[in-house]
Amino acid sequence: MNGRVTAANGRSEGRPSRQINVVLRSAEPPLVSSVVPEREPAPSPNPVSQHSLFQEIQKELDQLVGLDQIKDLVFEIYALLQVSQMRSEAGLLSGGHVYHMIFKGNPGTGKTTVARIVAKLFQKMGVLSKGHLVEVERADLVGEYIGHTAQKTRELVKKALGGILFIDEAYSLARGGEKDFGKEAIDTLVKSMEDHKNQFILILAGYSDEIDFFMDTNPGLHSRFPIQMDFPDYNMDQLIQISELMAKERDYILMPQSLSKLKDHLQSEKDHGLHAFSNARYVRNVIEKSIRNQSVRLLNQYVTGNPGKLELMTLRPEDFKLNGKLQ
Template sequence: MSGRVIATSDNATGGKISRQINVVLRNPEPPAPLAEPEQLVGGKPVPATGKLGDIFRELEQMVGLECVKDIVFEVYALLQIGLIRAEVGLLQSAQVFHMVFKGNPGTGKTTVARIVARLFQEMGVLSKGHLIEVERADLVGEYIGHTALKTREMVKKAIGGILFIDEAYSLARGGEKDFGKEAIDTLVKAMEDYKNQFVLILAGYQDEMETFLQTNPGLPSRFPIHIEFPDYSVDQLMLIADLMAKERQYVLSPQSEQKLRQHLTQEKQKFAEIFSNARYVRNTLEKSIRHQAVRLLQQQLQTYSKQELMTLRPEDLRLDKKK
């Protein structure tokens, strides 16, 4: 995968967060504080209109993520009060927003990063608010000096936004002689050189990320915000499936819902360590939509009812791994 700019919107789910915050306002001339916020989320006073209002509404619509919602509001509140303090001549405390996201695949890490990027842009922390998503292959080169060059290029692309490194622990897998170490060292230097200009988010499995942070003595202290993304419950996964189906204008029949629930329960039990959560649900749903299309076409009907075109039946949910 090559580094790329990703649009900062989508729905996501579930999360748990540590409360470590030592968050530098990166815009020396922040916008004026918003007026008359409205209680929208769990009694929290957040904007009712505009782009910030859209961000918080999107956050509210997510399945789970209660602790994530709390921490996003805390960051918003910190920034908003900082603007008010500046208006009355008080100092703004130094802030660092680099983060570590820990969790299995499909638990909403990338989507949360997109929303954070949008929030930071609206609050004046980041000038562009875009997200550059990369992995090891985008940072590590094939010869001495190549890695530092590739890594610096990705950092420069992320200026004004967020650099999101998925499976970041892979940078440390090759040992001392691996070029991944050079990428880590380059990132640490870039965090100093461009500390007011981009935010770095490292993401990956929880245990691997804990080990990774110990590979460079400069890493742990540079990431004050740690977010843990737990696997979803079966009930949450079923809600995600329902939302995904509605977005595509499909519905699961009651029999299909029962079949999917049983299947997800079994998959979580069998593959707890590698189960891909919402990603698995999305792939299963999209595969079922393809099977429904084949079934309908083979009926060779003159007309199809709207309900028939929307309904996913049990036979459409072919839940074996090969089909």
């Protein structure tokens, strides 16, 4: 989601008990020991306030509209990391889990925002040394001649070490067929995942169907991405909530008539738009366009003198010049 959407949505600090059917594969099969300790090992003398590490992450998650299953899965990853630390301190095998991920969903559903939060979580838990996000697309990876693609891809992997390499519209790497340099990028990424194991996390993002097709282009890809997150489209109530939050972030308010007009437009765009609806990204564009329209209206209306504070803040229905498209 381009443009950060913030506001508490009423989630409690306790996490729901719903289980997510996600398999977190271990890089190596755990060894089963026949030795049973006579008693429980003593707990770590300094547990570092187990949940305090997650409080900042949870606050950022709770500021996102919707995405309840995504929030649950992020907490599941946190729980795994926390318990792994406890097991290590207790002298137990904690396993080398694989954390490469697939993010599926339409544009504007929060994939990039969640990737940044996940990067911060892994850094706080000691999995990643830096926790930065390197966001790239096909043009950043694919070169113009044989060998150029591998070089560019290796350089971006090196830049992402200690953090996350996030490839948006990753399926575009497989669109050109066998002779396309995109295949070279895929092969280089797969090799880098082995050469730099546990040194970075790779997240592939894009439309659900296209990502599924992409995964089938290389037989080794499926097993390398054990965590998959599905980002659903926002429903209408959520889109309106996002609209109000985006306006509030900019010190604007929407009149009830403005919200009604916006709601009708968004529904029409979702149902009959020529292109895939881009969710919060589309909402942001509409809000920003309405702010520009309001600026023009106020300058024309107040030739002398200045409008009051409330007038400067209010987006009226006439500021939403939509007519089925952004004008």
